[in-house]
Amino acid sequence: MSRILKFTRFSVRDLIATAAPTVALIAALCVVAYLLVDPSPPRHVALATGQFNSAYEEFGKKYQAQLAKDGIKVTLQPSLGSAENLQRLLTGKADVAFVQSGSTDEASAERRGLTSLGSLFTEPVWLFMRESTKVTQLTQLRGLKINLGPEGTGVPKLFRQVLAVNGVEPNELTIGALENTPAVMALLDGSIDGLVFSSAPESPLIQMLLQTPGIKLFDFTQAEAYTRRLPFLTHVVLPRGIVDLGRDLPAQDYHLIAPTATLVARRDLHPALVELLVQAAADIHGGAGWFAKSREFPTPQYTEIPVAREAAKFYKDGPPFLQRYMSFWLANFFDRMWVIVVALGALILPLSRVIPPLYVWRIRSRVFRWYGQLRVVEQQLDDAQHHGDPATVCKELLHRLDQLEDRVNQISIPLSFADTLYGLRSHINLVRQRVLAMTAHHSHNEAQPRV
Template identity: 80%
Template sequence: MSKILAFTRFSVRDLLVTAGPTVFLIAAVCLVAYWLVDPAPPHHVSLATGQENSAYEEFGKKYATLLAQHDIKVALKPSLGSQENLQRLNQGTVDIAFVQSGSTEQAEAERRGLISLGSLFTEPVWLFLREDKNITQLTQLKGKKINLGPPGTGVPRLFKQVLAVNNVEENELSIGALENTPATVALLDGSIDGLVFSSAPEAPLIQMLLQTPGIKLFDFAQAEAYTRRLPFLTHVTLPRGIVDLGRDLPAQDYQLIAPTATLVARADLHPALIDLFVQAAGQIHGGTGWFQQQGQFPSARYTEIPVAREAAKFYKDGAPMLQRYMSFWLANFFDRMWVLVVALGALILPLSKVVPPLYVWRIRSRVYRWYGQLRTVEQALEEAPEGRRAEIYAAQLLRLNEIEEMVNQISIPLSFADGLYGLRSHINFVRQRVLSLTQAMAPTGEPA
């Protein structure tokens, strides 16, 4: 019964042996494609932010919170500000950073391998002065103690450009390099006459100084002219009462000049992380604000650094379709595995036409190889010398019996049974020939 079952069942073993190399090849191609496409982004990324109590620090925390929902840990790296962040990107010590517009040029950014994920918000130039200093023009800052912050903030470079278009030399005023918090303390105690920030209004120090008695904000009445002379600046208005409507703070509209904050990354940042950061930027910066309308930011505009392809696609079409219906990791896997799908299709289609003939050949070869043995027997019969024919014929009969015994042990699927029965009939045909030759050699009786 076991032999019958073995004879009738499908030959899984032969199929595995035949398809094995093909399966191995496909698996190897899948592994290579998986490695080349790199579908899984890293779980850790470093983000250079800014000083303590700065808008960069506050926004950095929001990015870390949103990306943590997708199991991405964002390591926040405090810094002095935009210029230091740019240096860290160039050195490769951080993956992504907040950088102020005007901090570099397009050719330099391309040479350094930097990409923009879009502009995020405006960073007005806030010049806070002691109220007892009656200053309405920047030319009146000559001889005054003005803190611009450390060089790494980017503010000294920016404000010196602003002074230059007013024909004010930096050596005509006393420039301080204190960080934001100690500079604020110095302004409040009268140690300095003024300080300059360039930050989003969400920064705690900005909020405090706008409501501090004895401190006033400088009004850039010529803001529109500044944007013509310095193209990376935009003209924004701080509306009356925006700080506190009940107390009417501020008591007038203030004209301000503002660069924009940009999210900048190294060109080798994983594309999936770019998608994730840009989507997070939409949630964090997409609403209304003191200086922006709904949906104005984030944007591919207002940046001199080339915008990443993934970011530009997001600003044009929105989030990737799969991420609208799947988790980030699953959507990213399918979205980035199209190369693997193409490779599989290129292999499976032709190989699917090769494997079946190989399987048929392997099964039939179990039968066909015995025809070589039959041919050997026939050659022995044809070449037998006359004096040894009886001996050779007897030996070949034994050999045919052995062949038949081994053929009877062959197990093949029923669909190939015709070949097996054909072989057995051919064995019997050769046996009959040997018997005929043997009988022909037998001596005949003498006539009576």
């Protein structure tokens, strides 16, 4: 039975041996395509945030915790604010950053390779002043000491634009450049008359100043007019009692003007990380807040920077299908498998045409290699016919033919190639007949009497 099983219609072992190099080549090329054409997303991201005790810093910590769940390490880079964050992006020191609307324009962002992942929240312009300062119009700021913060933030540029539409020149008041925390201390001890923040209300300093006796918030009663003059601003209302309902803080509605905070990335940031960051933004900023309804943010609106394709797709269709049911890395792996599919499609068709001929050649080579030995026997037979001792040579050749036939009988090939095997055995027998004929002829000549 074991001998019968050797003769099958198909040889799996030979097919595997034949196809193995081709399969290995395809696998190697697919791996190269997987690594080079669509590399795996990095596991580290540098996020430029803002000053100490700022809303940017607080939100940066939330992004750090959110992305850590998917194995992404987020390094937070404290900065002065939007202007410095933009510079960090342009020099490659940061991959992602919080940037305030109005800090750049569409043409400049496109030219510099920046892309928006969406607007995250409004950043009202908070003008806090000492209660003793009687200011109801920005034109009354002339001659006062107002801190706008360092030039690396977006506030000085923003507030100068606000002053300009009021006809107030920056040199008509004393402008300070203290960072947020020292500026608050200066306001509390009376060193300055007021300070300007542009931040989300989550900032600890904002929360503190809204509840500090002797400090008042400026009411932008002309907020709607500002939004017409400066299109990157929106009109928001701080509702009465939102800080503390029990103490009725604040005691009235305050109208504020607000740019929006945008999550900006370098254009070469891996698409999978863009998707992950936008999903994190939806979790962090999607709730209702002081100035936003539930799911109002994040949004592709309110940004002058072109929105990344992956981010726009998320805002339109939601998370990628696979990431709704799988972990980030597993979903990303299957999502990138299309590279393998394309590579396989390009390689399998041409290479598959090579395997069948190689398989046939491998099977037939088991038989054809014995024809070389058979040809040697024929050459020795021809030589013996003209030279040497035919009887001795023929006897040796018959022995070699018997050995050759015995080895050929041990060859295992599929039944579909049996004709080749039987052809070889017929040819061995044909040569044997020639040897026997020569042996008989030589014996006959030896038997004839010599004259």
